[in-house]
Amino acid sequence: EYYRKDRNEVDRFVEASKRGWKYAAEHPGEALQICMKYMRDGNVQTNIVHQKLMLEEVIRLSKGKDGEVEFSPISREMFDTIIKKALGTGLIMSPLQYEEIIKR
Numbered sequence: 404e405y406y407r408k409d410r411n412e413v414d415r416f417v418e419a420s421k422r423g424w425k426y427a428a429e430h431p432g433e434a435l436q437i438c439m440k441y442m443r444d445g446n447v448q449t450n451i452v453h454q455k456l457m458l459e460e461v462i463r464l465s466k467g468k469d470g471e472v473e474f475s476p477i478s479r480e481m482f483d484t485i486i487k488k489a490l491g492t493g494l495i496m497s498p499l500q501y502e503e504i505i506k507r
Contacts, residue, residue, distance in 0.1 A: 404496070406504070421474050428462045428472045431455070476505045 406413050427434035435454055442449050467473040477485075482501045489495040 406499070424461070424465060424474075425472050427458065428465070431458055431462075434458060 435451060435458060438454050438458075439449075439451055442454070462472060465472045465474065467475070479501050482505065486495070486498055490498060
């Protein structure tokens with residue numbers, strides 16, 4: 404319901420998230436320091452080695468064939484699986500359509 408009501412805000416959040424991940428890939432040390440600050444402030448138990456490994460993995464999975472961080476749309480099958488699980492756990496209350504969410 405939120406997406407349908409506030410589509411522009413959600414789209415802006417997605418674009419900002421993409422810019423943030425690209426920045427983190429280009430400035431991993433800074434990204435890790437920021438992450439650790441918020442983890443400490445939130446009293447979250449972690450360490451920089453673990454966070455570095457997670458950041459490296461997210462960046463690795465985000466790279467296209469040219470080695471640049473990119474964000475390709477997920478497949479329809481993966482989308483349908485996610486929606487089914489989100490509905491089953493109550494994370495979302497009504498199904499979403501692939502064409503409504505995924506923009507190519």
